[in-house]
Amino acid sequence: MSENLTMAAIILGILHSGIRLATPYLFASIGETISQRAGVLNLGVEGIMLMGAFFGFYATMQTDNPWIGLLAALIVGAMMGLLMAIASITFQAQQGISGIGLFMFGAGVSSLLFKTMVGNVVSVNGFSELTFCVSDMLCLSEIPVLGDIFFSHSIVTYAAFALVPFAAWMLNETTWGLNVRSVGQNPEAVDSLGVSVTAVRYAAVMVGSALAGIAGASLSISLLGLFQENMTNGMGFIAVALVYFGSWKPRGVLLGALLFSTINALQLWVQVLDLNIPSDVAVMLPYLLTIIALALPFRRSMQPAALTKPFKRGEN
């Protein structure tokens, strides 16, 4: 009986952390989806996340208001996106490489500022977990099982999930979304209609990067409440892979993000429970899975036709 209870508690814990940990993946991958749908592979997500994590953390520490932290992360993310856009769109840099440059820049600057402006690891009061109390007596978070899994997260986590249908609507139903998808698919056609390919791509990359900035902040001021050097630890790169995994669709990205965060949560529990699986092997699992997922043949056909291809008017 007690064994069953522990088992139930573990599964509950895994599901709870799975949803929680999906937050940064969702923000970053949805942002990257927008960028890639416009034809720009932004490989610098990891660096942008680190910048967002630091600035979100620092602004929160200074003002004691996590909303200002979130805003700071958004602005810094968009600025990083601007840098990426200048290199990759205006100067037509090879996107895989400029993204690595952006990653190194973001990782370097965030560590540098952390060391000079903060110095040691301190925690901040970030977003707290909501309880959904209808009255003094009735809180949704108190509902057994469901409360734990669904009604005990911070507002940032709910925003991440709300972003999925919103991004799908933006991409599929609005004129801007149509422009984004078209410049990723057939920039010449968009250009011939008098819409600026460059402007649409700049906007998409900056919006995507702003979301990556928020993804970083969600880690530092919502999930953990602190900043550490290189705290994203490869999440940004996985976020890029999740876009491929999700076939460039917000819904697919959601599925991938949940799958990954749940595996991550599982892996944490493997370490906690000291199961008979080496923790290193468990940590490796998400990366191995990514490679396998990327190898699935049906996904490639969905790839935006002009992905990573700079637009040059008058050629082609």
Added chain:
Amino acid sequence: MKRQFFDRLIDALLPLFAILLAFAIGALFLLWQGVNPLEAYKAMIVGAFGNKNGLADTLVKAVPLMLVALGIAIAFRGGMINIGAEGQIIVGALFTSWVGLQLGGGLPGWFIIIIGLISGAFMGGIWGLIPGFLKAKLGVNEILSTIMMNQIAIQIGFFLLRGPMIDPAEVAAGTNIPQSARLERIADMPRFTDMAKWFGFTESAKNLGLEGFTKEIYGLFVDPTRFHSGFIFAVVMAVLVYILLWRTTIGYRIRAVGLNRHAARYAGMNVKQTMVMSMTLSGAFAGLAGAVEILGLHHRMFEPVAVSAGYGFAGIVAALFGKLHPLGIIPSSILFGGLLVGGDKMQRAMQIPQVLIVAILGLVVLFVVSTDYLVKKRQNRRVSVTDGDDDLAIVEKMKESLKEAGADEEVDA
């Protein structure tokens, strides 16, 4: 003729402008911190190149950078983007130390070193072959797969070093630091100090009454420093890669596929096989870097990320800055090795965190890949100017492009 020379000079100088711009932005940060940037950069340059120990450290760091950059240049020349050098270094270093620990028992040192180097290259090659194969056969984006392979390599490293490969002494002492035992001393790649002794240079610079830079250079070879023969090995490798890329059929194929996959296929080359080969070679060189780090410097395997030490990414910078040319990579690796060492010296002298260098390296990458565009644009302008002089040339060019278009269609169909 003169004009052409001037144009080429500007093209060659553009990357230099890129690095200066990156340092100018770094200077803004230093000013904001209340540090005189000129003094900080001086501390960096003097620290990296101005004395025997700095020079030794610079050249020691140039070795893995050079080998990694050579591998990256092969991949980039073949149209593949290898971001996986970090992981390839790690698996190379792991396998080299494992093989090195298994051998021993009376075998001559040079034999263990050679086998060790081959092992590193072999494992690194496998770590490059997998993403190359996945790209060629299944269309898996090699940028993403190599990044994932990096993380997998790190975890394999930790797994092995905590379990099967851990130094028995660590277990006995109960400290359990994840590191392997030390390789036998006979398997150390000779240091320059040792080689100088073999050749009979034993007198120190002081006894010879040498002064200034000559003293530092002389001291670099004769006084005890960490400077090891891996440097000679890396330079020889650079020359070999030059020969491979520009003097052999394999190299020709790699470059042809990199320039235009469709044209290469039309010319009857096996494009997929070539892609796999350039990735495998690329990984092998990064694996060699790992092997040389173990045999020449660390002599044991420890924390994977500390062994790869960011060389996988810094090597990309060195490769780009060396214009993806093996002979350009030699000086550019020494330069960036110097930057890494100088950053450390600057941190000690000025209390400026060393990570400033990482940020500057990132900017160098961004600026160098951006200036590529300017170079190309200038080249296009030059071509169109010469075409305008000669109407026949235009006709010829049109014929050619028509031919090419036709070729492309056939390939696609």
